[in-house]
Amino acid sequence: MKTKSNLDMPCVSAIITTHNRYDLVQKAIKSVQAQTYQNIELFIVDDASNENNKACLQEYIADKNCRYIY
Secondary structure: OOOOOHHHOOOEEEEEEEOOOHHHHHHHHHHHHOOOOOOEEEEEEEOOOOOOHHHHOHHHHOOOOEEEEO
16 A cells, blocks of 8 residues: 655644643643644744743754744
């Protein structure tokens, strides 16, 4: 059976918004990463959290398919 490479599959964008909820945003990111569909880009939009979310999320932000927007 022939399978398509990730490049042949349409890209799906997942957008997660957050404000002072590091614990929940971490769960949401892990949920997106656990999907069986592989061609996903992830945007994390931080609405001016007073926590240091960016530093806490470094391991996820390092992924080339993940973008952090403050």
